Amino acid sequence: QHFISCDQKVSDTMECIAKVEMHHMGILGELITQLGGCPKLAAQTGCNCRFWNGQFLCYDTNPECFLKNNIAAEKAAIAAYTNLIDRICDDDIRQILERILKDEEHHIKLFTELLEGLSSNNCCR
Numbered sequence: 554q555h556f557i558s559c560d561q562k563v564s565d566t567m568e569c570i571a572k573v574e575m576h577h578m579g580i581l582g583e584l585i586t587q588l589g590g591c592p593k594l595a596a597q598t599g600c601n602c603r604f605w606n607g608q609f610l611c612y613d614t615n616p617e618c619f620l621k622n623n624i625a626a627e628k629a630a631i632a633a634y635t636n637l638i639d640r641i642c643d644d645d646i647r648q649i650l651e652r653i654l655k656d657e658e659h660h661i662k663l664f665t666e667l668l669e670g671l672s673s674n675n676c677c678r
Contacts, residue, residue: 554611554619563616563667570660577653584649620668627661 555567582592594605611622634654638647 554616554623557614558616560616560671562670563620566663566667570663573656573660577656580649580653584646616671617668620664620671624661624664624668627657627664630657631661 555564555571558564558567585592596603596605611619611626613619613622631654634650634657638650638654641647641650
């Protein structure tokens with residue numbers, strides 16, 4: 554989305570948020586390792602595990618569509634972090650997850666502002 558946006562503000566914001574999300578991945582990977590786990594890029598639902606792949610990405614080139622998709626994804630991430638925070642007793646881990654959750658809430662604010670600022674002359678490739 555950073556690469557395809559014709560709007561510089563959208564492009565710059567997408568790049569910034571991507572960097573923050575990579576930082577989150579690093580924090581979580583280190584935390585999982587410190588707790589004796591082996592970090593995996595996967596989603597688990599019950600007994601089913603789906604490893605992350607390119608099908609998880611939104612390939613829509615319309616900024617309005619991909620920003621709305623990103624807002625929905627951030628809301629899902631917030632729900633997942635909230636669920637984890639509610640289930641974890643360790644205060645240090647809860648604080649880490651709460652900090653990441655605040656970033657996700659801020660991302661929704663940024664995506665919403667970008668969405669509201671879109672003009673009819675935004676182009677797609």
